[in-house]
Amino acid sequence: MLSRLLQRVSLRRQRAAAPPSVQSAPTLMLAIDASMRSFDSWIDERLASASTYVGLAPASDAILRSRMRHRVGRLVAAADRLLAHEFDLLGSGRYVPDAGAGLDGAYRRIDWMLDPVASTRFPATPIAQWTPALAPAGSDIKRPWELGRCQHWVALAQACSLTGDLRYADEVRRQCADFTAANPVGVGVNWLCTMDVGIRAANWAIAFDLLRTAGIERAFWRDAYASLFDHCVFIEGHLENTYEVTSNHFLSDVVGLSLAAAPFGSLPHGAAWTTRCREWVEQEMCVQVLGDGADFESSVPYHRLVAELFLGAARLAGHVGAPLSPPFMTKLRAMIDFFAAVQRPDGLMPQVGDADDGRLHNVDYGGAAPQDGRHLFGAAAAVFGSDEWTSAGGETAEWEAAWWGGAIDAEPAAERRAPARGLFPDAGIAVARDGGTYLLVTNGRVGTKGFGNHKHNDQLSFEYHAHGCPLIVDPGSYVYTSDPDARNLFRSTRSHNTVCVDDVEQNDMRPEWLFRLFETANAEQLGLDVEGDRITYAGRHRGYERLPHPVTHERVLRLDAASGALHIIDTLRGGGAHTLRWHFHLAPSVAAEIGDGAVRLTSGGRAWTLTFAPAMHASVDPAHYSPSYGVRLACLAVNLTLDATLADECRAEFDVSPCD
Numbered sequence: 261m262l263s264r265l266l267q268r269v270s271l272r273r274q275r276a277a278a279p280p281s282v283q284s285a286p287t288l289m290l291a292i293d294a295s296m297r298s299f300d301s302w303i304d305e306r307l308a309s310a311s312t313y314v315g316l317a318p319a320s321d322a323i324l325r326s327r328m329r330h331r332v333g334r335l336v337a338a339a340d341r342l343l344a345h346e347f348d349l350l351g352s353g354r355y356v357p358d359a360g361a362g363l364d365g366a367y368r369r370i371d372w373m374l375d376p377v378a379s380t381r382f383p384a385t386p387i388a389q390w391t392p393a394l395a396p397a398g399s400d401i402k403r404p405w406e407l408g409r410c411q412h413w414v415a416l417a418q419a420c421s422l423t424g425d426l427r428y429a430d431e432v433r434r435q436c437a438d439f440t441a442a443n444p445v446g447v448g449v450n451w452l453c454t455m456d457v458g459i460r461a462a463n464w465a466i467a468f469d470l471l472r473t474a475g476i477e478r479a480f481w482r483d484a485y486a487s488l489f490d491h492c493v494f495i496e497g498h499l500e501n502t503y504e505v506t507s508n509h510f511l512s513d514v515v516g517l518s519l520a521a522a523p524f525g526s527l528p529h530g531a532a533w534t535t536r537c538r539e540w541v542e543q544e545m546c547v548q549v550l551g552d553g554a555d556f557e558s559s560v561p562y563h564r565l566v567a568e569l570f571l572g573a574a575r576l577a578g579h580v581g582a583p584l585s586p587p588f589m590t591k592l593r594a595m596i597d598f599f600a601a602v603q604r605p606d607g608l609m610p611q612v613g614d615a616d617d618g619r620l621h622n623v624d625y626g627g628a629a630p631q632d633g634r635h636l637f638g639a640a641a642a643v644f645g646s647d648e649w650t651s652a653g654g655e656t657a658e659w660e661a662a663w664w665g666g667a668i669d670a671e672p673a674a675e676r677r678a679p680a681r682g683l684f685p686d687a688g689i690a691v692a693r694d695g696g697t698y699l700l701v702t703n704g705r706v707g708t709k710g711f712g713n714h715k716h717n718d719q720l721s722f723e724y725h726a727h728g729c730p731l732i733v734d735p736g737s738y739v740y741t742s743d744p745d746a747r748n749l750f751r752s753t754r755s756h757n758t759v760c761v762d763d764v765e766q767n768d769m770r771p772e773w774l775f776r777l778f779e780t781a782n783a784e785q786l787g788l789d790v791e792g793d794r795i796t797y798a799g800r801h802r803g804y805e806r807l808p809h810p811v812t813h814e815r816v817l818r819l820d821a822a823s824g825a826l827h828i829i830d831t832l833r834g835g836g837a838h839t840l841r842w843h844f845h846l847a848p849s850v851a852a853e854i855g856d857g858a859v860r861l862t863s864g865g866r867a868w869t870l871t872f873a874p875a876m877h878a879s880v881d882p883a884h885y886s887p888s889y890g891v892r893l894a895c896l897a898v899n900l901t902l903d904a905t906l907a908d909e910c911r912a913e914f915d916v917s918p919c920d
Contacts, residue, residue: 285493288485288490289486294528295528300478302527303482305526310472311469312465312469312579313575313579313664313665314621314623314665315470320666320667321662324659327670328655328659331627331655334627335419335422335624335626335627338625339418342412343428343431345368347376347412349406350400350402350616350890352377352890353376355376358371359371359372359442362438367434367438369442370407372404372408372438372439372442372450375396375400375404377742378398378399380397382448383448384447384448387452388446390452400742401741402889404450405452405453408443408449408460409456409459410463411619414623415625416432417429417432426474429476433476433480436480440483445494453509454494454495454499454512455516457495457516458495458512459621460491461495461516462520464484464487465523468523469523485523492524493529499514504709505547505708505711508548508555510540511548514541515537515569515572515620517537518533521533522580525580537573538582541573542584542585542588545592549570549595550686550687553594553684554595554686555567556709557613557614558687558714558716559612560602560610560612560615561611561612561613561617561631561633562613567595571640571643572620572621572639574588574592574643575642575643578643589644596637598687599633601682601684604698604700604725605693605695605696605697605725606725607634607656608887610700610723610733611631611736612689613737614715615631615889616889617888623635623663623664624660627656627659629887634657635656636660638658638661638662638666639661658672680692680693681790682788683785683787685785687704688702688704689701696726697725697824698723699724699797699826700722700723700724701721702718702719703783703785712767713776716734716737716752716756717766717769717781717803718734718758719758719766720801722817726916727918729847729850730847730850731850731861731863731916732847732916733885736886738886738889738891740775744771751769754843755843756843757845758813759912760840760841760843761807761813761832762839764806766781766801766804780806781801783801784799786800793820794818795818795819796817796819797817797818798817799814800814805834807838809834809835809838811834811906813830813832814831814833815829815830816829825916826916827915828914828915828916829911830913831910831911832904833908834906835906835908837904837906840901840904840910840912842872842900842901844870844899844900847885849863850863850896852880852898856874857871857873858871859872859898866918866919867918868916868918868919869916870898870914870915870916871915872900873902873912876900876912878898878900880896880897882896
């Protein structure tokens with residue numbers, strides 16, 4: 261949906277009912293005056309208690325300092341790098357976006373418009389005048405957006421809370437003035453996407469809460485909350501609910517606005533924003549979450565983001581004593597159940613569908629890798645008031661739960677085992693595991709109600725780990741608009757662990773539509789069966805039935821949980837001559853060597869054999885694996901080719917078995 265946004269944003273801004281000008285828009289001071297109060301009385305009330313939920317209870321604070329000293333030290337070290345304006349965002353590597361000395365000489369201004377990878381700057385253009393042609397060639401708009409979300413302010417505020425060092429509070433104060441001066445409301449790339457404005461506003465509100473007892477002068481609070489109020493007005497006037505379907509963008513607008521509006525709850529504007537956001541978030545739970553608990557965008561990483569957004573909304577509602585509805589909470593619990601079921605044995609997310617590392621806020625800044633989603637279980641523990649989820653995510657979840665205001669135990673939580681198997685028919689995902697042996701199969705619909713913005717052509721593809729070792733994996737996403745060819749490669753059929761017929765995509769994928777797939781596969785789940793140690797999944801898709809000689813693909817994957825062996829049976833039904841290509845995408849740690857009718861796979865001192873029919877031509881080719889946005893690691897892929905003339909059906913079988 262990002263490219264559609266960039267193409268349509270100018271037209272949408274112009275066609276929409278014109279939002280109030282900066283001069284006529286409501287402001288914080290006008291809102292306070294209308295409430296017949298003074299700023300001093302309002303700010304006294306505001307600083308007396310936290311309006312958001314992020315913060316440590318005294319007992320949790322003591323436990324973190326004693327049992328998680330290494331995590332405390334890691335966060336403070338990350339905050340020290342932030343004092344030097346050193347960032348590492350979306351695969352950039354460490355960089356310093358320096359825009360020169362500030363007015364006081366001691367502070368170096370931040371270049372909020374920079375893409376550090378392309379070394380390009382986005383122009384300070386009013387958003388109503390924006391066109392995609394203004395984007396510098398080869399640049400990635402997500403990188404200035406990521407910096408402009410200001411999620412690092414929460415880390416600075418946490419460091420101040422943990423150490424009492426007011427340098428961290430002063431850095432937030434200076435960056436707030438810097439950002440406001442460099443990014444006037446409605447001007448520049450950091451106002452172009454309301455989702456990012458919402459996430460920024462949420463992180464500002466949280467950081468301000470954490471710093472409210474840091475002794476910062478009142479002049480800061482006047483300017484800071486006035487700017488936060490302006491963010492709320494902007495979000496309300498630029499909601500992303502005018503597309504064909506709402507998605508994580510609109511949900512981010514809503515949850516961001518609800519957190520940003522919380523400090524203004526005693527003012528009429530704040531109360532109105534809060535009421536409307538509650539209605540919207542309840543609505544979006546019905547729109548965006550499938551019956552089996554999966555996010556409807558056909559992406560596990562985006563499920564993580566959407567679940568975190570809903571958890572944030574639920575935690576805020578509980579914090580102010582107005583819980584969301586029981587049906588909402590039931591469906592939210594199902595979202596966490598789904599996420600627990602699909603987790604890999606190493607605790608990372610499988611890279612099903614798109615991944616852009618999106619988060620609502622990050623209380624472990626500089627800590628866990630973006631692919632590590634275990635923090636979500638800590639958020640769930642805080643929301644549901646139960647340690648069943650912290651035990652699913654270990655220390656990562658406990659740290660998260662503590663900062664979400666939850667209670668944690670002095671002793672580490674006992675490990676909670678993930679479900680042994682599960683079929684999620686609405687999502688089109690099946691999972692089977694036994695200890696370190698893990699199989700995940702994807703065979704889902706084009707997501708987002710047919711829009712397909714974050715769906716990949718991964719019908720009947722799979723991810724497979726044996727004895728705790730990732731062997732065959734989904735390659736991930738890499739980047740979006742900055743490299744269209746790479747974007748299309750990573751989401752294509754040939755980049756997934758399935759069969760491609762005549763080099764045709766399973767779902768119609770038009771190269772110029774970077775965030776759209778057109779449904780042609782019509783996936784079907786044929787069952788997940790268990791017989792002793794053997795778990796069998798069967799599925800079908802019809803993506804190749806639009807060929808001149810139609811072909812239907814059925815696949816059976818049979819996992820022997822005791823030995824870890826995997827057996828694959830592909831049945832291709834149809835007629836005519838076809839070129840069939842199978843792809844097995846190996847994890848970066850796996851080496852491969854072709855033998856006679858087999859490929860030997862080795863990793864971590866262990867070995868497996870991938871066997872295939874002798875008639876197939878085999879090659880081991882260079883490939884890439886993307887564990888997070890903007891990061892691309894070298895790996896290998898086993899590619900098998902067979903030219904076949906179908907007479908009713910063609911059957912191909914493969915085995916992946918441990919050599920020992």
